[in-house]
Amino acid sequence: xxxxxxxxxxxxxxxxxxxxxxxxxxxxxxxxxxxxxxxxxxxxxxxxxxxxxxxxxxxxxxxxxxxxxxxxxxxxxxxxxxxxxxxxxxxxxxxxxxxxxxxxxxxxxxxxxxxxxxxxxxxxxxxxxxxxxxxxxxxxxxxxxxxxxxxxxxxxxxxxxxxxxxxxxxxxxxxxxxxxxxxxxxxxxxxxxxxxxxxxxxxxxxxxxxxxxxxxxxxxxxxxxxxxxxxxxxxxxxxxxxxxxxxxxxxxxxxxxxxxxxxxxxxxxxxxxxxxxxxxxxxxxxxxxxxxxxxxxxxxxxxxxxxxxxxxxxxxxxxxxxxxxxxxxxxxxxxxxxxxxxxxxxxxxxxxxxxxxxxxxxxxxxxxxxxxxx
Amino acid sequence: xxxxxxxxxxxxxxxxxxxxxxxxxxxxxxxxxxxxxxxxxxxxxxxxxxxxxxxxxxxxxxxxxxxxxxxxxxxxxxxxxxxxxxxxxxxxxxxxxxxxxxxxxxxxxxxxxxxxxxxxxxxxxxxxxxxxxxxxxxxxxxxxxxxxxxxxxxxxxxxxxxxxxxxxxxxxxxxxxxxxxxxxxxxxxxxxxxxxxxxxxxxxxxxxxxxx
Numbered sequence: 187x188x189x190x191x192x193x194x195x196x197x198x199x200x201x202x203x204x205x206x207x208x209x210x211x212x213x214x215x216x217x218x219x220x221x222x223x224x225x226x227x228x229x230x231x232x233x234x235x236x237x238x239x240x241x242x243x244x245x246x247x248x249x250x251x252x253x254x255x256x257x258x259x260x261x262x263x264x265x266x267x268x269x270x271x272x273x274x275x276x277x278x279x280x281x282x283x284x285x286x287x288x289x290x291x292x293x294x295x296x297x298x299x300x301x302x303x304x305x306x307x308x309x310x311x312x313x314x315x316x317x318x319x320x321x322x323x324x325x326x327x328x329x330x331x332x333x334x335x336x337x338x339x340x341x342x343x344x345x346x347x348x349x350x351x352x353x354x355x356x357x358x359x360x361x362x363x364x365x366x367x368x369x370x371x372x373x374x375x376x377x378x379x380x381x382x383x384x385x386x387x388x389x390x391x392x393x394x395x396x397x398x399x400x401x402x403x404x405x406x407x408x409x410x411x412x413x414x415x416x417x418x419x420x421x422x423x424x425x426x427x428x429x430x431x432x433x434x435x436x437x438x439x440x441x442x443x444x445x446x447x448x449x450x451x452x453x454x455x456x457x458x459x460x461x462x463x464x465x466x467x468x469x470x471x472x473x474x475x476x477x478x479x480x481x482x483x484x485x486x487x488x489x490x491x492x493x494x495x496x497x498x499x500x501x502x503x504x505x506x507x508x509x510x511x512x513x514x515x516x517x518x519x520x521x522x523x524x525x526x527x528x529x530x531x532x533x534x535x536x537x538x539x540x541x542x543x544x545x546x547x548x549x550x551x552x553x554x555x556x557x558x559x560x
Numbered sequence: 561x562x563x564x565x566x567x568x569x570x571x572x573x574x575x576x577x578x579x580x581x582x583x584x585x586x587x588x589x590x591x592x593x594x595x596x597x598x599x600x601x602x603x604x605x606x607x608x609x610x611x612x613x614x615x616x617x618x619x620x621x622x623x624x625x626x627x628x629x630x631x632x633x634x635x636x637x638x639x640x641x642x643x644x645x646x647x648x649x650x651x652x653x654x655x656x657x658x659x660x661x662x663x664x665x666x667x668x669x670x671x672x673x674x675x676x677x678x679x680x681x682x683x684x685x686x687x688x689x690x691x692x693x694x695x696x697x698x699x700x701x702x703x704x705x706x707x708x709x710x711x712x713x714x715x716x717x718x719x720x721x722x723x724x725x726x727x728x729x730x731x732x733x734x735x736x737x738x739x740x741x742x743x744x745x746x747x748x749x750x751x752x753x754x755x756x757x758x759x760x761x762x763x764x765x766x767x768x769x770x771x772x
Contacts, residue, residue: 234673236673257675257676258675260673260674262675267670270666271666271673273685275685275688275689284676288675288676344673
């Protein structure tokens with residue numbers, strides 16, 4: 187539907203689009219995302235020739251748009267901008283009718299389209315049709331902005347951060363509405379944003395750009411599971427596949443730096459530590475820092491000893507896992523043993539942490555809902 | 561003989577002439593200024609040079625300019641109208657230019673993005689939005705021209721200035737007042753009329769829709 191073939195564009199020395207080639211298929215909801223200055227807006231505006239590339243070709247519906255009359259081309263492509271850009275000297279109805287009027291639709295037809303579109307977003311023509319843009323809220327205005335783009339039923343609609351200036355609540359509502367409109371109208375949407383949440387929510391395909399290149403073009407699921415670069419990973423933030431439960435290791439689940447003592451510590455000291463930290467067991471390590479075992483309050487009681495080094499008491503052995511192991515195995519060990527926790531060891535048998543039911547639950551929550559769930 | 565019997569006819573004729581000067585001068589000035597203003601708003605390179613020049617030009621006293629035009633064109637009404645028209649151009653030109661430039665870029669982009677041609681963008685978006693500013697300039701020009709027209713007639717081409725001029729020369733206060741008061745009223749009346757038109761025009765789109 188939309189194809190870029192080796193498109194380049196520079197402003198002075200700045201290369202904004204660097205030999206860009208990609209294709210957006212008919213009916214797709216494509217989201218262009220990236221940091222500011224990555225070329226996403228330039229890419230979008232090249233599609234309706236608000237910006238002319240220096241080299242390369244752009245095809246819309248199989249036709250090279252550089253051969254088309256730009257004014258006619260723009261009438262066949264819907265366009266929504268962040269600043270909304272409703273004409274303040276025209277009523278809402280006139281704003282929606284701008285493109286159909288240019289295309290010389292019958293007045294009655296324009297009126298029918300306007301009513302129908304306004305109904306679709308829950309703004310009644312009777313109430314709002316004759317109002318001026320300044321009389322509407324920001325969210326209502328941008329709804330009209332979207333309707334204006336849809337009025338001449340273009341097969342492509344371009345949207346340049348359309349919800350960027352709206353408050354989160356309104357943005358959310360409009361995102362839902364735009365998804366609904368896309369499903370219903372079966373048009374190709376190209377949408378620019380710098381908000382990954384928005385991209386993941388709306389897109390059929392996400393095109394991630396950086397300094398005029400496409401770093402990755404993939405479905406939201408693919409991008410979540412296999413971000414192609416660190417930049418994308420950082421854009422995804424906590425949602426990224428690192429913490430997808432399937433690939434979690436013991437290291438992701440354990441509580442690091444548990445309290446541990448050397449074998450040579452006295453029993454008295456150990457009970458004092460346990461009392462102070464409010465715990466009922468201690469990890470015991472050898473002099474070379476390797477894991478030796480666990481001593482519990484019950485174990486100390488049973489031994490009847492109150493003096494001497496803790497290492498002389500009968501040390502029990504907890505289930506152990508190594509940090510690189512699959513988290514699921516550690517989880518099984520935890521459930522199948524009588525212990526409250528599994529000891530996580532580094533490759534050199536030093537203590538890395540412990541896996542408890544709580545640490546497990548917290549890690550699961552992090553993976554599911556992001557890091558702030560803790 | 562009362563003042564009215566003596567000068568009544570002449571006064572009405574003078575008001576008529578004065579008004580005609582103002583009307584023709586402002587009309588010509590308005591058309592020229594609008595065209596120039598639109599032109600300058602399209603070519604920022606030229607505007608950068610021309611607009612400051614115009615501001616300097618505007619500070620030349622009107623009487624000097626009128627005198628020069630008389631030397632060149634002779635003592636004909638056309639000379640007076642030409643001089644007044646040139647002065648009427650400045651405020652309208654400046655306001656047209658500023659009004660057009662103050663249309664937000666986002667609206668220009670929206671207009672382009674909606675597939676408006678340059679002309680459509682100008683006539684359907686930019687000029688309507690600049691209208692309050694343009695009419696503001698028109699009002700200023702009109703009020704100025706009413707008073708400048710007094711200067712023109714002082715050189716002997718009729719209008720209300722003639723009364724003031726003769727009144728001063730013959731130390732006749734009644735004549736001075738007979739010239740000054742109507743020109744003052746004319747300035748105020750025209751200014752109010754233009755304000756009224758401005759109000760009407762900024763409400764115009766609403767009516768247009770209602771009639772559709």
